[in-house]
Amino acid sequence: MMKSRVGIGWDVHPLVDGRPFVLAGVVLDPTRGPAGHSDGDPLAHAVVDALLGAAALGDIGMHFPDDDPRWKGAPGVDLLERTVAILAAMGWAPLQVDAVVICDRPKLAPFREEVRNGLAGALGVPLSAVNVKGKRSEGLGGLAGAAGVECHAVAMIGVLDNRESDR
Numbered sequence: 666m667m668k669s670r671v672g673i674g675w676d677v678h679p680l681v682d683g684r685p686f687v688l689a690g691v692v693l694d695p696t697r698g699p700a701g702h703s704d705g706d707p708l709a710h711a712v713v714d715a716l717l718g719a720a721a722l723g724d725i726g727m728h729f730p731d732d733d734p735r736w737k738g739a740p741g742v743d744l745l746e747r748t749v750a751i752l753a754a755m756g757w758a759p760l761q762v763d764a765v766v767i768c769d770r771p772k773l774a775p776f777r778e779e780v781r782n783g784l785a786g787a788l789g790v791p792l793s794a795v796n797v798k799g800k801r802s803e804g805l806g807g808l809a810g811a812a813g814v815e816c817h818a819v820a821m822i823g824v825l826d827n828r829e830s831d832r
């Protein structure tokens with residue numbers, strides 16, 4: 666049986682005017698989006714944490730510190746691809762990702778397939794291995810509500826070369 670691991674990731678960003686709203690590299694709204702040191706792509710960041718979690722390699726802040734100028738404005742998809750490379754060096758490869766995007770605006774639905782494609786491309790997995798769900802806060806506010814965007818992700822990874830090892 667193929668050795669596999671799962672990890673969970675979460676991210677939240679406040680929304681501000683004058684920033685693009687980017688999910689997995691796809692611009693949903695060029696005028697109002699997540700604030701952040703990098704491009705504030707909360708879906709990419711949540712998936713990075715899920716992948717790192719699955720490999721027991723800590724979290725996004727350990728690998729891409731937000732006080733490091735190298736990562737200022739860094740696209741989330743770029744961090745995602747770097748994370749896949751970090752995992753590959755340890756003998757792991759992404760197998761599957763499922764994610765939830767909680768946000769009142771913009772709506773995910775018109776962009777869902779493009780966002781799935783963006784994730785699958787960065788992860789190097791087939792489209793059938795990536796799912797993204799859009800949810801609204803239904804007026805309850807909460808952590809994100811209308812003022813922000815929140816993402817949850819679960820990732821499964823497997824042994825890259827399919828050989829069993831003692832990792």
Ligand code: MG
Nearest residue numbers: 676705707710
């Ligand atoms: Mg983030």
